[in-house]
Every structure is written in C-alpha cells, then in structure tokens.
Amino acid sequence: MRFDLLQVIRYFFLSVFLVLLSDCKTKIDLGKETSLPVLSTLFNNRMLLLLKGTYSTDSPLDWAELNGGLGTIYLDKQDIGDGTGGDPAMSTNDLPLAKDLPIFLDIGEVRISSKYTKGLNDLTQIKDALDSRKFWSFIAPNRQVFCTVPYSFDDDTCKQNNGVQKAYDFFNGIGAQYPSNDPSAETWGYDNSAETIATLSAVGKSFLGRQYYYSGIYFRSIVTGYAKDAGVPILTSTRFDNRLVYGLNIVPRNNYLPGTSAVAKTQIVPKMFPVLYSQQPTQADMEVRDGFDPYILEIRTNIKENLMVHSYTTSRSTTVTYVGYSDVFNDHNGEGDAGGNLLSRARIIYPETASSLVITGGGGSLRHVFAIFRNTEGNYTTTLPLAATPSKPTAKIKYLNPGSYKLVCLGDVSKIDGFPDTFVAETEFSIPEYPFRSTYTVNLTCP
Structure with missing residues (x-):
C-alpha cells in the first residue's frame, strides 16, 4: 500500500510539472510575460539577442562626432515663405547637443x-490575433526600458532593467542584451504547407536549419x-514609465508617412509597432542552424545618427517643436x-566560426562609412547594410560569417541628414x- 501511495505522489507531481511547462510555453507563444521558466532557459539557451540603435554595427560615431564632428542635432528645413515648403518656424534657442539629449526607450x-x-x-495579411500567433515566433516577450539618463528617484523600470547601461550599449555598437528564448531550428515544412519549394529556394531557404525572414521591434514609447x-x-x-518627463513621445509621430489620411491609417500596420525588417531575396542572414553552437541575433535600427528637429502645427494652431528622425526617404x-x-x-552571427575584417583606405571623414552588403545586393542607399563602420584608418568589422560580400564606400553628402545617400566606390x-x-584585410579608398 505504501508503494502504491508513493507511485501516486510521483505521478501527481510529474503531472503538475508537465502542466506548468505546457502553460509556460503557451504564454510565451502568446507573447505574454511569465515568471515561469521556459524550456530554453531550463536546458539549452543558444541565442544571445542584441539590439542596436545605430546605422553602424561596429564602432559607430561618438555623439560628439555626429553631423560632421559638430555634435549637433540636424534641423529639418523650415518654411520661409518661398513656396518650397518646410516645417513651421521652430523653437530651438536652447537645443542641446546630441550627447546631452535625454532619450527614453x-x-x-x-x-x-x-x-x-x-x-x-x-x-x-496579418488580420487578427490568431494570424499574429501563427506568424510570429515570440522570442523576446518581456518588456525592457532603456534610458540615457535617470528620470526618477524611485525604483523605476529603467533601474530594474539596468537600463542606463543598456542604453549606453544600445548606442555605442556593443548592443543591448535583451532577454530571449531560442527560436526553432527545425527545417521548414512541418507547419508551412502553403510555402512552395520554389518560393523558399528563391529567398534562400536552408535545408539544414530554419531561415527567418522578418524581425520586429515593438516600441511602446520613445x-x-x-x-x-x-x-x-x-x-x-508627457509620461514615460508612468512618470512625467520633459519631452515628447515620438512613436505616434512616426507610425505613418507624412500626409497619410485617417482612412488609409486603418489599412496600414503602424511603422513603429513593429519597426519591421523584411529580408530581401538577395539576403539570407537569419538562418538558425540545427545543432548546439551558440549564436547572436543582432537587430539594429538607425536612430543615433539620424536625430533631427521637426515641427508641426497642432489643432490649437500652436507649433510643436521636437526631436525625431531625419526625413531620409519621406520629406516632412x-x-x-x-x-x-x-x-x-x-542578422545571425555564429561567433565560433565567424571571422573579422580589417579595412584599410579610410580617410577619416565623419560623413562617410564603409558598408558591407551581400554580393547580390544593389540597393545601397535605401536599406541598412549587413554591417558598417565609419570610414576611419582603423576600421574593423568584428564578425562576418563565411560568404561573398561587397565592401562599399558611401557618403552623406547630398541631403546632409546623417544617412549615407551617395555611392563612392566598391570592391568585392x-x-x-x-x-x-x-x-582578413580588404582595401578600399574612402574619404
């Protein structure tokens, strides 16, 4: 009888354990926070997720080097009444330098x-919550708050997340570590019957792991x-993390293109929720290989180099001046x-097998960069490069997976807004x- 009772107790606790694991997995799949352990942290966490807020992957410009070494924030064109348009007159008499601008994410x-x-x-095509759950892998469902300076005296979320240090890493090229779970490395097919082999081959499908094609950073507030x-x-x-702060939440300002109608907005996915990366057919840099080797998932967006002052007229006929992003592709x-x-x-990096690249030929111009693209890519000035670093004599890229590439010299010499818009030279x-x-060492003359 005692033996039977012990067996019953064992089965009971085993059942409870399995239910907890199943419940935890379900919550992660739904994108909800949970304090329960997930399988990847219990057994094998291969992936390190890094977020970067810079155009350059390696050694981005320091705050004082922005805008050609002036360290100032770019100003959008203002309307001077000559019929060419522009923003209404701005209030910038005490605009700080870029290094002194508080940023809360x-x-x-x-x-x-x-x-x-x-x-x-x-x-x-994602129409509802069910579509979303089927489409996305919820690899990092927990909220994180970064701040370049503290915004309260109490134990706010930024302090809890070590957010000042993470903001520093977010903007200096190291990358802010974001808590995450390992995505599936299982070869495509078992849950994607709608995809054809021809389609997958055309976009670089791997047969030895899983190729991912989209990433999304969901900004609640900046x-x-x-x-x-x-x-x-x-x-x-303006409230941030439920506390009053000086400034403006620019997420609503950047969800839609200038001039988008209210009707059109109902049919469009907001551009900040998420900030989306869609891998192009000429790219294949998000492959999770099967196996046990660790890897880094690096996701970045061009915030630091592209800060710009804008203004707009409110419904009260007043003018609001704020710091947003330079109008690289859509004039404001x-x-x-x-x-x-x-x-x-x-991009996914396998540090155990990746190599480094030393680049010679840089002239030190703070308006030029060395940009690295896959050798099949050609859109140099409308996308972010796979990797990049300023055109300095000591230029170096820390990680590059095996493959064929183009090293391109690009310059911000046309609009002067922080985004490289002019092709200078390239080599393969x-x-x-x-x-x-x-x-490895590659030479390319760049200003």
Missing part, C-alpha cells in the same frame, strides 16, 4: 518570423528630451506624421569557410 517585445509569404506587403509647444517646454503632458513639411524613415536590419571580397575565427 520602452520596448514591449521583439519577434521574428519564418513565414515568408504571409509577411509580404508589410504585414498587411521620448526624446526636447520638445516645446508655442515656445514653452512640454513639462506636464509640417505634418503631424513624420514616419517612414526608420529602417531595421537583422569573400570570407572562406575555413579556417575559423580568422582576420
């Missing part, structure tokens, strides 16, 4: 997806610490919406499969 979660065809047309309404600092209407002329200029790119090179962790 509240990130809800980070997701990736291996469903290529379902994500086409900027996620407009507050830049300079904003005025009719020349008066905005001090009492005083509209309330100023989106469409923030890009993203993701390759990183061989062996030996692992080697260092």
